[in-house]
Amino acid sequence: MTTIRPLSEALTGTSVDIPHGQSLLRVDGLTMRFGGNTAVDDVSFDVGRGELFAIIGPNGAGKTSIFNCMSGVYRPQAGDLTFLGESLLDVRPDDIARRGVSRMFQNIELFDNLTVLDNLMLGRHQHLSYGMLAGMVYVGRAKRTEVVNRRIVEDIIDFLEIESVRKFPVGMLPYGVKKRVELGRAMAMEPKLLLLDEPVAGMNVEETEDMARFILDIREELDLTMVLVEHDMGLVMDLADRVMVLDFGVQIALDTPDRVQRDPNVIQAYLGEGDEGPTLDDEAAAAEARSGQEARR
Amino acid sequence: MTGPRGDTAPPKAARATLRGRPSLYTDYAADQAIWNTPAKRYWTVALILAVIATPFLPFVTRSQQADLTLVFVLAIGGIGLNLLTGYAGQVSLGHAFFVGVGAFTASVLGGMPTQNVVGFELDLLIWLPAAGLVSMVLGLLVAPLAARVRGLYLAILTLGLVFIGEHLFKELRSISGGQGVGRRGPDPEILGFALFHPQEIFGLQLDRETPWYLFTFLLLVVMAILGRNLARSRMGRAFAAVRDRDIAAEIMGVPLLRTKVLAFGVSSFYAGVAGALLAVSFGQVTPENFGGLGGLLLSVEFLAIILIGGVATMSGSIIGATFVVLMPRLVQAFAPQIPLIGDGALLSVQQLEGILFGVLIVLFLILEPRGLFGLWLRIRNYWKAWPFSY
Numbered sequence: 282m283t284t285i286r287p288l289s290e291a292l293t294g295t296s297v298d299i300p301h302g303q304s305l306l307r308v309d310g311l312t313m314r315f316g317g318n319t320a321v322d323d324v325s326f327d328v329g330r331g332e333l334f335a336i337i338g339p340n341g342a343g344k345t346s347i348f349n350c351m352s353g354v355y356r357p358q359a360g361d362l363t364f365l366g367e368s369l370l371d372v373r374p375d376d377i378a379r380r381g382v383s384r385m386f387q388n389i390e391l392f393d394n395l396t397v398l399d400n401l402m403l404g405r406h407q408h409l410s411y412g413m414l415a416g417m418v419y420v421g422r423a424k425r426t427e428v429v430n431r432r433i434v435e436d437i438i439d440f441l442e443i444e445s446v447r448k449f450p451v452g453m454l455p456y457g458v459k460k461r462v463e464l465g466r467a468m469a470m471e472p473k474l475l476l477l478d479e480p481v482a483g484m485n486v487e488e489t490e491d492m493a494r495f496i497l498d499i500r501e502e503l504d505l506t507m508v509l510v511e512h513d514m515g516l517v518m519d520l521a522d523r524v525m526v527l528d529f530g531v532q533i534a535l536d537t538p539d540r541v542q543r544d545p546n547v548i549q550a551y552l553g554e555g556d557e558g559p560t561l562d563d564e565a566a567a568a569e570a571r572s573g574q575e576a577r578r
Numbered sequence: 579m580t581g582p583r584g585d586t587a588p589p590k591a592a593r594a595t596l597r598g599r600p601s602l603y604t605d606y607a608a609d610q611a612i613w614n615t616p617a618k619r620y621w622t623v624a625l626i627l628a629v630i631a632t633p634f635l636p637f638v639t640r641s642q643q644a645d646l647t648l649v650f651v652l653a654i655g656g657i658g659l660n661l662l663t664g665y666a667g668q669v670s671l672g673h674a675f676f677v678g679v680g681a682f683t684a685s686v687l688g689g690m691p692t693q694n695v696v697g698f699e700l701d702l703l704i705w706l707p708a709a710g711l712v713s714m715v716l717g718l719l720v721a722p723l724a725a726r727v728r729g730l731y732l733a734i735l736t737l738g739l740v741f742i743g744e745h746l747f748k749e750l751r752s753i754s755g756g757q758g759v760g761r762r763g764p765d766p767e768i769l770g771f772a773l774f775h776p777q778e779i780f781g782l783q784l785d786r787e788t789p790w791y792l793f794t795f796l797l798l799v800v801m802a803i804l805g806r807n808l809a810r811s812r813m814g815r816a817f818a819a820v821r822d823r824d825i826a827a828e829i830m831g832v833p834l835l836r837t838k839v840l841a842f843g844v845s846s847f848y849a850g851v852a853g854a855l856l857a858v859s860f861g862q863v864t865p866e867n868f869g870g871l872g873g874l875l876l877s878v879e880f881l882a883i884i885l886i887g888g889v890a891t892m893s894g895s896i897i898g899a900t901f902v903v904l905m906p907r908l909v910q911a912f913a914p915q916i917p918l919i920g921d922g923a924l925l926s927v928q929q930l931e932g933i934l935f936g937v938l939i940v941l942f943l944i945l946e947p948r949g950l951f952g953l954w955l956r957i958r959n960y961w962k963a964w965p966f967s968y
Contacts, residue, residue, distance in 0.1 A: 352829050378831035390826035392819050403819050407831035409812040413840055416811030417804040431606045
């Protein structure tokens, strides 16, 4: 009666029918100002299908602002965001969700009074296709839909190993588990693009490793495209295919992790300007990185 | 594709072995059921049978039947407010307005015409749904405005409805009968069967109040189940999401405006039905019942029902309504035994009622925000865990 099915069978909506590496999300000249303060300044990048794209930068660099533009919370003053060939500008957040963009928040934004199950079922909201009256009568299709989606949610619960807390109100769970539930809720939306805003912020080493494992497993099983914002450099450098570095809203580097690590602009942004530049043990590597970056431009 | 895990009911033999293990589920449908343990099922049936049997008990008076009928009616209204305020988190002080709209709609469609007021003497099967629908339409009209504000501002905005209601109810004399006069409520008749009239069924002689008591109770059961289903299904979860974190809800794919508008709509439908039933129970409805200060008090009473009973629970709404109606009766019954209470003494019975009411709301908000339902949960969990403390 009970069969464990792979996630890719449970969450079929995550597949995208464009070839690997081709642009899924395109951000073009994005500019976001709050009064006189430019949080995001003319930032452009492409995220290819199946890629794990990381955005890093010091506090206040504009990382979360980019996410808020992508999920429709902020409206940028200039530039464009294109997802699967369609612009996301002036699209309501719930509509963006329907198109397949889901998100995990920096500060946990779960529905505290609801159980883990209900939180995940809320992730399924757009995939439940019965009306309010059908829900009130709760027979036939409404009931069937609930059971089918409950099973999908249970698959995610199995995957994230949170079976023991499935009926607990989220508000009383510890921080690390809440983060996991939030990842589950984002997965339950069956996204084509997953935005992860500091998934391991405030976690200890073991919790961070667990989260990294989940992210890798999701990639492997669902072949999901992800954009990751994170301060944990170890995690970013291990997981990401490409890294974009922001400083005060300006894009200062965009390259593979190992090259970005050696980029003098990046080092300067993170560690400040030194007299002799002793922060680099290898000047040549930095020069190479710089030339590589220029060549790419 | 194989069927969803556990989609099919387990074989009978498997079911039989589940006795004594009430929280062992073998399929999701059973886990998601409203009455998901046998104890809940049996107690619900027992309670329903007890309530149905009550009017036939020899010591139950007609006025007690009328009181219990009022409990059922206020519980329906309370469920409506709980869906809006408890589940969807939209505080409303304007509930009395929608109740009033329902009351006057029902009175016009189901009441007798006189020199002063219009009336169509239609069947209950027409005026009861119509009362709900007219209220709902008004709720849907107000909602887009109300959905733009939150918290205190929403409370003030909905408070305004009560005063708009006062004006409307007083001015539309051919509908409401005018200030201080009012009009008769509708006569409840279903296909010729009078519900507010002595009846004889199966040789049983029923009091005038009894058929109405049974009808309102039946309606309460149906509307409570519909409300509970709403709460546990897609839209109810969306309500709770909007209440807990509206921005996150929107990013999860819950359309904010639509969800809030629906919450207002369904809540005012319940209010309209409750109003129609109230109009029958009151016999005479006046603009003062539902508009102005009277309306504000009625709105507060509904808020008290859900706060004392239990926010965001169906049973809480019913428990709260029971408490709000029966508490004053208890006070009246025991007042002669309490010193310093009574006419000419320190406090009148009404004053004591008012004070107790206020004190209880404050105490519940501070000590048990989940209301009487929360108290019940504590007792239940204590005995579940007994002899351990947790």
